[in-house]
Amino acid sequence: MESKFDCLILNAPNVPRSEQSILIEPVDALTIATYVQHFGYSSAFIDLDRFGLAPLKAETRRFSLGVLVYDYYIPLHTASAAKIFIDIFLKLREVSEFILIVGKVSSYLPKNMLSKFPELYGCVIGEAEPVIVDILKSGNISNSLNSHSSIVSRKNDETPSSPPRQKHVPNIYEMIPKSGPIANRALCRIHDYIDVHSIISSRGCSGACKFCSTPQYWGPWRGASPELVLAEINHLKSFDINKIIFLDDSFSDDPERVSAICELIKRRRIDFVWGCLCRIEDVSKDLLFDMASTGCKWIHFGIEHGVKDVRMSIGKRFTNRRILEIIGLAKSFGIRLRTSWILDLPGATPDTVRETFKFIKELGTQETKLHFLAVRPGSFFYREKNKEHSFKSKHYGLLDEISIHTGRPNNKVNDNNKKIVELLSKFRLEMAEQGYQWVDNVKFWRRFNDCDASPDERFLSTVVTRYGLGWS
Ligand code: SF4
Secondary structure (H helix, E strand, O other): OOOOEEEEEEEOOOOOOOOHHHOOOOHHHHHHHHHHHHOOOOEEEEEHHHHOOHHHHOOOOOEEEEEEEOOOOOOOOOHHHHHHHHHHHHHHHHHEEEEEEEOHHHHHOHHHHHHHOOOOOEEEOOOOHHHHHHHHHHOOHHHHHHHOOOEEEOOOOOOOOOOOOOOOOOOHHHOOOOOOOOOOHHHOOHHHOOOOEEEOOEEOOOOOOOOOOHHHHHOOOEEOOHHHHHHHHHHHHOOOOOEEEEOOOOOOOOHHHHHHHHHHHHHOOOOOEEEEEEOOOOOOHHHHHHHHHOOEEEEEEEEEOOOHHHHHHOOOOOOHHHHHHHHHHHHHOOOEEEEEEEOOOOOOOHHHHHHHHHHHHHHOOOEEEEEOOOOOOOOHHHHHHHHHHHOOOOOOOOOOOOOOOOOOOOOOOOHHHHHHHHHHHHHHHHHHHOOEEEEOOHHHHHHHOOOOOOOOOEEEEOOOOOOOOOOO
16 A cells, blocks of 8 residues: 655745745744654655745655645745645645645634635644644544644634734743754755755744734744754754854844853854844843854844834834944944834834934944835734724735835835835935945845855845855
């Protein structure tokens, strides 16, 4: 009798596929594939965003579960990706008994997903790894899919249709005590991506920024132990990888853990360069020094607005003085910096945007990323917007507004936004005089396919940026 694999995990492709010159292996989807292996089940993995649909079309093995990962941890999928889900599901149906989808959109809009895609059996609500393992462990997949409290299927639509904000969620990093859920990079063609590779060493965030889906979707912050982080760094080093980006939404949420990770890197003399996404309120002079002296070459800080009141009103609780201090310290330790900003936040006006631009110039970070507000499923703003729309259309929000940033206002265009766009055009010219290269098309990054940027090379972007430039 033909033997059957347990799981086929697919990373969804974008439409068009994501720009290959920025693409890192999708470590979130890879972690799901690995997690089931840690529990003794067989899994295979295909990254459709990197390799297109051909490897799926060529698939001849049989699987119990086919799982499409769409907008899970890494925020790179656009709404238009769903245009080809039909093709994916039709092929997936030929090789797998049941089809599930994982990620934020399917967690918040499972019934819309199920009604749009008849081949889909169910939507996993929230964190997927333990749910998929539960299903496999049950011994009766069909029953389990219809009774699991974190799955919405056509037969169990009583299930809550979005992940509630939980106070206590299991720490996924402690569920497999010896090895943790380290993503097995041997499952993907790791050298077919760019030269910087990724680790996600924590989930959740203790912050509460109103535009961000992380606190609700992932819950409170949970991190891998410093030893486990070291094990994952060594796993990457075994593939000759020497440039690592920690893609944690809030890498510095526990500053003592960062300090302990630095201590281990130092003690074990691990030689590599790395970057991460931190919060202004978490880092200190000592921590930045430790980070820089263990190879940290790049930090991203989400600041969002230059006027404190606007920033505070969306949940970013730090002053301009604190920002200046931290940016100054990081620069003095030779760390390259990226800051990100949302120009059209509620409460923003042309005057606050002028102040923001002035502040950005004063900070002078090598990379500056300018956004317009994207209303992401799971965020406070998304919940507010859905309240507004719920009586107008029960289908509002299926795939309307999840987006990577486009460089133009996502909200309805009003006079405020028009003026902000005008100010941005002027600001772009002023920044060009200061040596900033304008990046409004992701294809810009192709020029770095075969070379690095210089450590002081400056970018002002409105689109997804490439990690790992200028870290040498
Ligand atoms: S934007 Fe960053 S700091 Fe704010 S809630 Fe999200 S992950 Fe936390």
